[in-house]
Amino acid sequence: MPCAGVLLALALLAADRPLEALPYTPGLDPEAMDRSVDPCVDFYAYACGGWLRRNPIPPDQTSWSVHQKAATQNLRLLWGLLERAAAKPDGERTPAERKAGDFFHACMDEKAVEAAGAKPIGADLAAIDALGSRAEMARLVARLHLHVDGGMLFGFGSEPSQADAGVEVAWLSAGGLGLPDRNHYVKGDARSREIRSAYQAHVEQALRLSGVPGTRAAAGARAVMRIETALARASLTVAEKRDPRRIWNPTPVAELRTGSRAFRWDEYLAATGAPPSAWVNVTEPAFLAALERQLAREPLSAWKTYLRWHLVQAWAPYLSSPFQEVDFAFYGAKLRGAREIEPRWKRCVQWTDAELGEALGEMFVARVLSPEVKADAEAMVKRVQAAMGARIERLEWMSPETRRAAREKLSAMRHMIGHPAAWRDYSAVAVARDNFAGNVARATAFETRRHLAKIGGPVDRTEWELTPPSVDAYYDASRNEMVFPAGVLLPPHWDPGLDLAPGYGNTGAMVGHELAHGFDDEGRHFDARGILRDWWTPADAKEFERRARCLAGQYAKYTVVDDVKVDAWLTLDEDIADLAGILLAWDAWQMATSGQALEPRDGLTPEQRFFVGHAQWACASERPEELRLRAQTDPHSPPVWRVNGLMPNVPAFARAFACREGQPMVGKQVCRIW
Numbered sequence: 001m002p003c004a005g006v007l008l009a010l011a012l013l014a015a016d017r018p019l020e021a022l023p024y025t026p027g028l029d030p031e032a033m034d035r036s037v038d039p040c041v042d043f044y045a046y047a048c049g050g051w052l053r054r055n056p057i058p059p060d061q062t063s064w065s066v067h068q069k070a071a072t073q074n075l076r077l078l079w080g081l082l083e084r085a086a087a088k089p090d091g092e093r094t095p096a097e098r099k100a101g102d103f104f105h106a107c108m109d110e111k112a113v114e115a116a117g118a119k120p121i122g123a124d125l126a127a128i129d130a131l132g133s134r135a136e137m138a139r140l141v142a143r144l145h146l147h148v149d150g151g152m153l154f155g156f157g158s159e160p161s162q163a164d165a166g167v168e169v170a171w172l173s174a175g176g177l178g179l180p181d182r183n184h185y186v187k188g189d190a191r192s193r194e195i196r197s198a199y200q201a202h203v204e205q206a207l208r209l210s211g212v213p214g215t216r217a218a219a220g221a222r223a224v225m226r227i228e229t230a231l232a233r234a235s236l237t238v239a240e241k242r243d244p245r246r247i248w249n250p251t252p253v254a255e256l257r258t259g260s261r262a263f264r265w266d267e268y269l270a271a272t273g274a275p276p277s278a279w280v281n282v283t284e285p286a287f288l289a290a291l292e293r294q295l296a297r298e299p300l301s302a303w304k305t306y307l308r309w310h311l312v313q314a315w316a317p318y319l320s321s322p323f324q325e326v327d328f329a330f331y332g333a334k335l336r337g338a339r340e341i342e343p344r345w346k347r348c349v350q351w352t353d354a355e356l357g358e359a360l361g362e363m364f365v366a367r368v369l370s371p372e373v374k375a376d377a378e379a380m381v382k383r384v385q386a387a388m389g390a391r392i393e394r395l396e397w398m399s400p401e402t403r404r405a406a407r408e409k410l411s412a413m414r415h416m417i418g419h420p421a422a423w424r425d426y427s428a429v430a431v432a433r434d435n436f437a438g439n440v441a442r443a444t445a446f447e448t449r450r451h452l453a454k455i456g457g458p459v460d461r462t463e464w465e466l467t468p469p470s471v472d473a474y475y476d477a478s479r480n481e482m483v484f485p486a487g488v489l490l491p492p493h494w495d496p497g498l499d500l501a502p503g504y505g506n507t508g509a510m511v512g513h514e515l516a517h518g519f520d521d522e523g524r525h526f527d528a529r530g531i532l533r534d535w536w537t538p539a540d541a542k543e544f545e546r547r548a549r550c551l552a553g554q555y556a557k558y559t560v561v562d563d564v565k566v567d568a569w570l571t572l573d574e575d576i577a578d579l580a581g582i583l584l585a586w587d588a589w590q591m592a593t594s595g596q597a598l599e600p601r602d603g604l605t606p607e608q609r610f611f612v613g614h615a616q617w618a619c620a621s622e623r624p625e626e627l628r629l630r631a632q633t634d635p636h637s638p639p640v641w642r643v644n645g646l647m648p649n650v651p652a653f654a655r656a657f658a659c660r661e662g663q664p665m666v667g668k669q670v671c672r673i674w
């Protein structure tokens with residue numbers, strides 16, 4: 001009889017195959033529950049205990065959740081679609097199948113990738129080596145920004161204006177770091193110090209791999225650390241960046257030019273090929289000033305090493321295995337706790353999604369999205385909007401003026417479901433079946449040019465920021481719109497085969513969550529047209545802030561891992577959205593089922609099914625390294641608190657499970673905004 005380890009290995013092998021169709025997981029899974037737990041004591045364990053026991057974190061993942069499991073099933077389906085698209089004769093392929101299929105095919109050709117070694121970055125490395133003065137840096141950085149992702153030195157792109165709805169403007173943002181955020185460079189605790197020294201060793205190793213001799217690589221890594229630490233000190237924290245007024249600083253281009261002796265901004269701007277503009281939004285002026293100081297202070301050799309490191313870092317995943325392995329050892333294993341690198345097929349599907357997402361999305365949607373599901377989602381969004389409308393009307397703390405503006409914002413909010421109305425045209429991207437790195441560079445350059453070309457033009461309101469297979473959704477404050485991709489409207493998230501209770505608890509709460517982002521601590525600063533404008537009376541704004549503080553006070557007490565608590569100012573917007581989301585979903589479910597006699601199922605009342613369906617959205621395990629990283633950078637609270645931190649603020653929950661006062665899921669103090 002094979003031992004458990006062999007059985008597990010066999011099961012994993014069997015799972016690692018492309019799928020012909022998505023497997024079915026019910027929207028409420030009784031097997032995922034642990035009914036030995038009292039729901040009023042630990043609702044997360046009650047709803048997710050079985051799931052957590054049966055779903056250990058796979059070795060190539062740093063966390064594992066219902067969300068990620070569904071996303072991985074989507075990847076397996078896409079894998080099958082891509083293999084078929086790659087194998088079909090050219091005459092039988094749609095343009096989308098041709099681009100995505102060939103991109104995937106070239107990516108899977110590991111022999112060619114290994115044979116290419118570091119050649120794909122050879123020309124860029126030579127250009128960096130040939131840099132003769134700091135004055136030449138602007139042109140070189142513009143060239144690298146075109147086909148290298150990752151914000152070397154800073155970011156430059158196009159975003160909607162916050163002052164003039166409907167117009168795209170240039171945004172110049174902070175960047176230039178190799179660690180996930182500025183706090184990684186400045187915090188004094190033992191784990192942060194350990195990460196920094198591992199990072200410096202990693203930079204040294206990567207430099208050596210790219211051809212820098214040993215002693216110079218060590219000195220180079222120290223220079224990189226010095227430059228990045230100076231930039232990090234001048235950067236905003238992730239929580240500070242939530243403040244839209246803080247990152248809106250329109251700056252005349254002429255001022256950039258005169259401010260700088262070290263960096264030739266006019267040459268940079270011209271070399272990007274972006275349409276000329278009189279001003280740019282500098283998201284972090286202090287960062288830009290620090291960058292200028294560093295440019296003047298550090299020797300040219302340090303900058304050449306810095307550019308080399310960022311080029312190697314951005315490209316390592318696409319190069320031969322020595323580069324992949326070194327990259328994984330730090331970013332996957334050390335920083336986030338993964339045990340092994342993801343299989344090649346998974347990386348190739350995700351890169352196809354990242355580079356040619358709407359070609360792949362077109363293939364996905366044709367396979368999975370039914371008109372019925374679109375209609376269900378449409379009806380749900382309408383009900384959630386109506387629920388928010390009713391809440392705005394009866395909000396006892398809001399003045400008539402603010403209420404009027406809130407009503408106006410809600411009725412102007414748009415939504416998109418499933419996929420973009422028109423698919424992106426990739427005909428300008430040349431995709432070769434035998435040149436993976438070339439495909440990545442051309443697809444990245446296509447995206448960069450597409451974004452830059454928007455500067456000065458109208459905002460395209462049909463454009464999507466997520467690809468259709470994504471198991472995710474978003475609200476965009478500048479466009480005042482919500483987007484729900486096809487990938488998040490499939491079981492176990494939305495399950496049309498079940499009663500409405502779990503689906504409204506899950507997908508309804510997601511819709512409510514996204515809608516509420518329009519009215520959270522960040523979104524509330526934008527008006528109905530997406531303009532950054534204060535539409536709140538001072539008294540109403542004060543009351544909003546008082547109520548938000550109530551929520552932040554609760555979440556700040558929750559532990560993420562060991563001695564790390566939730567950064568409640570970082571997670572505030574998401575916590576506000578979670579709370580409003582479940583309340584709106586509850587109201588919408590009442591509307592959808594009004595007048596109907598609802599039956600218990602699986603030993604749960606309809607009300608209990610609503611809440612279990614909601615919580616089962618969040619079932620997740622995370623490695624401790626991942627938990628620490630997310631505590632610093634992820635605006636979402638950990639899954640356990642997104643359930644157990646939420647329920648004490650939802651009186652309908654305590655009623656549904658007949659919880660008694662004093663039990664952990666019954667709030668002593670109930671926080672409420674909307």
Ligand SMILES: [Zn+2]
Nearest residue numbers: 513517574577
């Ligand atoms: Zn959110």
